[in-house]
Every structure is written in structure tokens, then in C-alpha cells.
Amino acid sequence: GENVEQHPSTLSVQEGDSAVIKCTYSDSASNYFPWYKQELGKGPQLIIDIRSNVGEKKDQRIAVTLNKTAKHFSLHITETQPEDSAVYFCAASRGGGSQGNLIFGKGTKLSVKP
Amino acid sequence: DAGVIQSPRHEVTEMGQEVTLRCKPISGHNSLFWYRQTMMRGLELLIYFNNNVPIDDSGMPEDRFSAKMPNASFSTLKIQPSEPRDSAVYFCASNTQDTQYFGPGTRLTVL
Numbered sequence: 001g002e003n004v005e006q007h008p009s010t011l012s013v014q015e016g017d018s019a020v021i022k023c024t025y026s027d028s029a030s031n032y033f034p035w036y037k038q039e040l041g042k043g044p045q046l047i048i049d050i051r052s053n054v055g056e057k058k059d060q061r062i063a064v065t066l067n068k069t070a071k072h073f074s075l076h077i078t079e080t081q082p083e084d085s086a087v088y089f090c091a092a093s094r095g096g097g098s099q100g101n102l103i104f105g106k107g108t109k110l111s112v113k114p
Numbered sequence: 115d116a117g118v119i120q121s122p123r124h125e126v127t128e129m130g131q132e133v134t135l136r137c138k139p140i141s142g143h144n145s146l147f148w149y150r151q152t153m154m155r156g157l158e159l160l161i162y163f164n165n166n167v168p169i170d171d172s173g174m175p176e177d178r179f180s181a182k183m184p185n186a187s188f189s190t191l192k193i194q195p196s197e198p199r200d201s202a203v204y205f206c207a208s209n210t211q212d213t214q215y216f217g218p219g220t221r222l223t224v225l
Contacts, residue, residue, distance in 0.1 A: 032212040043118075044157075049175035055159060067225050091156065100145050100209040101170070106156045 002027040004092050006105025014113050019077045021088055021108045026071065029095020033066060033073045034102070036089040044089055057101070080112045118217035120206050126223045132194040135220045139186055139208030147214060148181055148191050157205075163189065178200040196224045 006023045025033075031052040038042035050057045050073065051065045057064050059081075066073040072101050073092075077084055087109050091102040119138040127133055139146050147162040161171040163183045171181070178197070184187040193200055201224050207214040 011152060034213060035214075043207075043218050046213055046215070049213065100212050101147075101159070102214060104157045113129060 002103055004090060004096060004103045006090050009106065010109045010111070012111045012113065013078060013080050015082060017080055019080050019084070019110055019112075021075045021090070021110075022072065022091075023074070023090035023102070023105050024070075024072050025065040025092040027092060027095050027103070028071075030092040030103075031054060031095070033064070033094035034091050035064060035075050036091065037060075038087045038089065038107070040086075047088075067092060077110075080110075082112050082114050084114045085110055117160045118206055118208055118215055120204075120217035120220050122220060123218065124221045124223075126225065127196055128164055128225050130195045131224075132192065133200075133222060133224075135191040135204050135206075135222070137189045137206030139206070140158070140191070140210075140215055141187070143208035143210045143215075144186070145209050145223045146189050147182060147185060147207040147209075148189070148208065149216075151203045151205060160191070170198070193222075196222075200224050 008028040034049035035047050036040050037047045038044040048059050048064050050066050052068055054104045061078050063076045087107045089107045094101040121136045145164045148160040150158045150180050160173045161181045162169055166183045179193055181191045203219045205216050205219045207216045
């Protein structure tokens with residue numbers, strides 16, 4: 001069935017370094033790719049998203065890239081800070097008019113060491 | 115906007131008891147999703163509604179789980195009878211187009 005693979009499952013970086021999280025998806029009809037950040041004890045919060053008609057999108061220190069041919073998309077965080085420590089989830093829309101239904105990756109636990 | 119509201123935030127119950135989780139979606143959103151999150155299985159979609167109608171309940175683990183959406187501003191997820199393996203965090207999310215907005219979740223512990 002449709003799925004989203006996310007790597008790595010854990011990532012540890014030094015403050016100020018960059019962090020990259022990668023996802024692949026299987027549903028060719030997917031056209032919307034959001035990224036969520038989940039802090040301890042809270043629900044996932046949308047941090048950035050990208051649609052299939054765009055290859056890259058940036059918002060301050062975070063950026064997302066999309067390669068539709070390869071069915072890959074990635075999250076890039078530059079100049080990481082301790083408050084970036086959280087679990088990050090990628091997701092892809094299910095095709096076929098499924099009213100906003102998303103397929104989520106398993107998550108990446110990012111630790112930023114001061 | 116208050117965002118998606120869930121209650122209770124924490125629930126501790128004994129095996130065999132009925133549990134009801136509640137969700138109020140963001141006003142104007144027409145789709146509502148129930149998820150379960152555990153360390154082992156990650157985020158699992160249980161069921162989702164569109165315009166108050168259940169569209170896909172294939173993720174509901176078994177007949178002990180049921181969900182309703184009697185109107186556009188309220189949904190419930192019920193577990194009867196509850197079992198220890200149901201212990202997890204349950205999230206409700208709503209959307210109007212593509213983007214889902216999550217509530218704070220209900221942490222359920224079944225002893």
C-alpha cells in the first residue's frame with residue numbers, strides 16, 4: 001500500500017550546525033507534502049509545507065525541497081538551536097480526492113546539543 | 115481561534131471500563147481525523163470524517179472502537195471495553211483543504 005519512509009529515525013547535531021531529514025513516498029498522486037514538529041507533551045504542529053508544482057520553499061532557517069521524479073522530499077534546518085530539539089514528521093497527501101488525508105512518516109527525533 | 119480542542123487531556127482507567135474521548139474541531143473545517151500515537155507504531159490514522167460523514171474507518175483496530183460526529187463542531191471516540199494495549203496518546207485533527215491542524219491530544223492509560 002501507500003507509505004512514507006523517513007530517515008534518519010534519530011539525529012544529533014551541535015548547535016549551529018545544519019540538520020537534514022529525508023522522506024520518500026510511494027503514491028504517485030501525492031501533491032502536498034507538509035512537515036510537522038512535535039514537542040514533548042504536545043500535538044504535531046505544521047512548520048512548513050510544499051506542493052508538487054514547486055521544487056523548493058524556504059522560511060527563515062527551514063527549507064523543504066521536493067523531487068517529484070524520484071519521489072523524495074527533504075527538510076533542511078540551518079543554524080540549529082536547542083529549541084529545535086523535537087520529533088519531526090513528514091507527510092504526503094493521499095491521491096484520488098481523499099479530502100486532505102495524509103500519510104505520515106515514522107518521525108525523526110532531533111537533538112541539538114548546546 | 116482556539117485551535118482544535120480535546121478533552122480530557124489525561125485519562126486513567128481500569129481494564130474493561132468505557133472510555134470516551136472528545137474533540138472540537140476548528141470552526142469552518144469540514145474534515146476531522148482521529149489518530150493514535152505509540153512509540154512502537156507511530157501515528158496511526160483510525161478514522162476520518164468529511165462533512166460529519168465517516169469516510170474511512172479501516173484504521174479502527176477492532177469493534178471495541180467507535181467514533182461519531184453528530185455535528186460539525188463535535189466528535190467522540192469511544193473504546194468499550196478498554197484494554198491495557200489501548201494505552202496511547204490519541205489525537206484529533208481537522209482541516210479545510212490540505213493542511214491538518216492537530217489538537218493537544220489525550221493521553222490514555224488503561225491499567
